[in-house]
Amino acid sequence: MLKVLIIDDQPAVRTALETLFEVHDLPSVSVSSPDEALHLLATEDIGAVVQDMNFTQENTDGAEGTAFFRRIRALDPDMPVLLMTAWTALEAAVTLIKEGASDYIAKPWDDDKLVRTVKNLVNLRALRQENIRLRAQGSRARRSLAEKHDLCGVIYTSPQMHEVVRLAVSIAPSEVPVLITGPNGSGKEKLAEIIQANSRRRDKPFVRVNVGALPENLFEAELFGAEAGAFTGATRLRVGRFESADGGTLFLDELGTLPLVAQAKLLRVLQTGEYERLGSSTTRKASVRLISATNLDLPRAIAAGQFREDLFFRLNVIEIYVPPLADRPDDVLPLAEHFLTGYAAKEGKAGMRLGEEAKGALLNHDWPGNVRELQNRVQRAVLVEAGEVATAGDLGLLPNAARAEGPRRPTPSTPVATLGAGHFGAVPGASASPGRPPPVVSGVSVSSENDRERAAIEEALVRAGGVVAKAAAEMGLSRQALYRRMERLGITMERRPK
Secondary structure, three states: OOEEEEEOOOHHHHHHHHHHHHHOOOOEEEEOOHHHHHHHHHHOOEEEEEEEOOOOOOOOOOHHHHHHHHHHHHHOOOOOEEEEEOHHHHHHHHHHHHOOOOEEEEOOOOHHHHHHHHHHHHHHHHHHHHHHHHHHHHHHHHHHHHHHOOOOOOOOOOHHHHHHHHHHHHHOOOOOOEEEEOOOOOOHHHHHHHHHHOOOOOOOOEEEEEHHHOOHHHHHHHHHOEOOOOOOOOOOOEOOHHHHOOOOEEEEEOHHHOOHHHHHHHHHHHHHOEEEOEOOOOEEEOOOEEEEEEOOOHHHHHHOOOOOHHHHHHHOOEEEEOOOHHHOHHHHHHHHHHHHHHHHHHOOOOOOEEOHHHHHHHHHOOOOOHHHHHHHHHHHHHHHOOOOEEOOOOOOOOOOHHHHHOOOOOOOOOOOOOOOOOOOOEOOOOOOOOOOOOEEEEOOOOOHHHHHHHHHHHHHHHHOOOOHHHHHHHHOOOHHHHHHHHHHHOOEEEEOOO
């Protein structure tokens, strides 16, 4: 269990704090000097530091506390530090808050407030450690999968996509049809490549057909072939895609646009492996592993009489759903940086990178066009930016869109430990005084660890009905300290009419 490290030169203060924390089930350890404290930080599992600003009686200006805090930051930049100060060292404490200290509390302290603050800091430290563990676990799992299988250069870090890719390689060796569903531009074709590359037919033809791009009167000829003279303009023999893919894999993208007549013939091929070219009565056979993809709701299309139910069940032996990019935000920056590297090299702009403003804009965009939209926006940035740093404007995104419109809060894609915060936009459960519009909390998300802290603050604000003083009291913070954190994290409060 994480411990609270107390550093104070006065034995009575150390004893009082140890007793207080013990009563509230907070394990603690105390020392009188910075050197002893640094040793414990290196050897013990510390969850938060409560430090005095002065360690000798002759010094009262906070310089010793300032120097010690900076040594902690150098050793462990993420360690929560609570400063305890008398009025003589207040200015130094305020300076350290700007440098990353969690908060300060005045002597003599309020027991309840101190305990709430320390518990909150220890919990935050535990969450950060758990998130680091989960990210490392995910990284090991991705690396292991890539070592065992050909992943065709797919870029992802989210657990959702890891499960999708893992399922794809696990069913790849079988011969059953696979139906890949998901929105346009989400990466369905890349998943089809992965299945083919890890199948028993990996060295055989891999034929791709965008069914949605075929003229309706050429569907049958394109898929099954046509004899010369079979229709107006057919001056020579046309070999169909099934024939071209014989022995290998056929990928039919946008399958939901296939006409009913062609659906019947496709069903027959799946059942028997037999088909006829258009204009021919000769039955041919093809051994093809079929992978199909669609963005349509096929059960709804079946109910509307637009898709054959028997064909659906033939295709749907294995269904893999590729989630939209908005539901896996952990993939946004890795994909963007991958695209940036490729396009920048192609345009002779090697070394180009995404600025922090651009990263924030990317993380706060809704991505209705999914990965394809992201790719296009990055390509645009490479073409229009003359310097080395791509901005939000280069991407065609507004850097402050999240503040103006409220943030996008996608389903978290990283398996994260959280304090129970929900999605935010208009605060759904916030209470408001009679006649007062409900509060809205908005902010800009950049760092995943900042997201956890932001989520905790937002949850407290929801429970407090948007009253900052009440939320601060619940979190064991002063109102000013909570405002400082909100400012640092980009959280603003505004009122919207009912």
